[in-house]
Amino acid sequence: MVDFGRFEVLTFDCYGTLIDWETGILSVLKPILFVHRKDLPDERILELYGQLEAEEEKGKYLPYRQILQNVVKGFGQKLGFVPSAFERKALPKSLKFWSPFPDTIEALGKLKTKFKLAIISNTDDALFAQTAKHIQVKFDWVITAEQVKSYKPSLNNFQQALKKIGIPPEKILHVAQSVYHDIIPAKNLGLATVLVRRRGAGATLPAEGKPDLEVPDLKTLASMV
Numbered sequence: 664m665v666d667f668g669r670f671e672v673l674t675f676d677c678y679g680t681l682i683d684w685e686t687g688i689l690s691v692l693k694p695i696l697f698v699h700r701k702d703l704p705d706e707r708i709l710e711l712y713g714q715l716e717a718e719e720e721k722g723k724y725l726p727y728r729q730i731l732q733n734v735v736k737g738f739g740q741k742l743g744f745v746p747s748a749f750e751r752k753a754l755p756k757s758l759k760f761w762s763p764f765p766d767t768i769e770a771l772g773k774l775k776t777k778f779k780l781a782i783i784s785n786t787d788d789a790l791f792a793q794t795a796k797h798i799q800v801k802f803d804w805v806i807t808a809e810q811v812k813s814y815k816p817s818l819n820n821f822q823q824a825l826k827k828i829g830i831p832p833e834k835i836l837h838v839a840q841s842v843y844h845d846i847i848p849a850k851n852l853g854l855a856t857v858l859v860r861r862r863g864a865g866a867t868l869p870a871e872g873k874p875d876l877e878v879p880d881l882k883t884l885a886s887m888v
Contacts, residue, residue, distance in 0.1 A: 665836070665855065665876045667888050672803075672828055673774055676815075676839035677784040678761070680859050681771070681881070682794060685866050687761035688712055691753050692738065699744040709866040711741065717843075717868050720785065720814035727787045727808060728755040758786075759793035764861070770881035771800040777888060779803040783824045783837070785814045785844065804828055815844040821852050838884065843870035850874075857884060 678684040692708055703711075715737040719730045731754040739746045774780065781804035784791060788809050795802075804827055808814045811823040825832060832853035839845030840859045844867060849856050858874035859881060878884045 665857070665887075667777075667836070669834065670778060670836045670855070671830055671834045672781055672836070673778045674781040674783050674824060674828075674835055674837045674854075676837075676841065676845050677782055677786065677791065677794065679840040679861065679866065680838065681763055681767045681798060682761050683764050684761055685709055685862060687757060688754070688866055691757045692735070695735065695746060695750050695753065696738070696742070698750075699739075699742070699746075701742045701744065703742075711738065713866045713868050715741075716866075720808075724808075724812045724814075727785065727790060730814075731755040731758075755790070758790050761794065761797075763797050764880065766880050766882035768799050770885040771798065773885040774888060775800055778836075781824065781828060782806065783815070783820055783845075784808070785820075815841075816848045818848050818852060821848055821854070825852065838881075841867040841870075842872040842874075843868045846870075846874050847872040859884070 675681060689705055689708060696703060712734060715734045716730065719733045732751040735746050735751045735754055771780065780802050782802050783806045785808045788807050791805060791807055806824040806827055808820065811820050813819040835854050836857060837845060837849040837854045838857045838859060840861050842858065846856045846858055847870060850872065856874040858877045860877055860879055
């Protein structure tokens with residue numbers, strides 16, 4: 664059982680943990696694939712998205728807007744079509760409309776009364792600023808890929824977050840939905856971790872890693888605290 668009393672800060676992944684990114688991703692990619700007569704089940708679309716995004720994020724740093732455009736281009740290369748310029752830009756343009764999970768705002772509000780909160784996210788500052796309007800809860804720190812010029816699961820993202828927050832790792836609890844992006848690198852740096860297992864994290868690469876705690880949603884985590 665996790666001893667919540669020893670933590671001062673909760674750090675969060677954003678997309679997939681706080682924001683329903685799988686619904687957002689599918690709302691863009693399914694119409695594009697339909698236009699190009701490509702019929703894939705939702706699970707396969709998300710699986711392919713996870714593979715393409717991870718591959719893009721491994722290379723030389725590019726802004727997340729460009730990563731998302733390249734993912735759409737990658738779908739075309741994998742499935743045999745050429746997306747238009749409008750279609751390539753559709754995914755980053757849609758991000759500002761992606762909604763929080765139903766339990767996100769209330770749970771964060773409760774957690775904010777007991778801890779300082781931070782975001783460690785694979786995104787651009789401007790994109791997160793649009794998302795923050797939906798979340799409504801003010802974070803004490805926001806660390807983006809744009810700021811640190813790398814993407815999780817790079818240890819650099821967490822190392823830079825630790826520097827910015829400025830307290831020992833043992834006083835921080837990291838909360839995320841991706842074992843690949845978050846649980847493994849966070850634990851490698853001595854952070855305790857909570858895996859939020861929403862709908863199976865179909866848009867992230869599968870990976871083996873053991874969190875300190877697993878919950879089905881943020882509401883459950885807030886009630887335990």
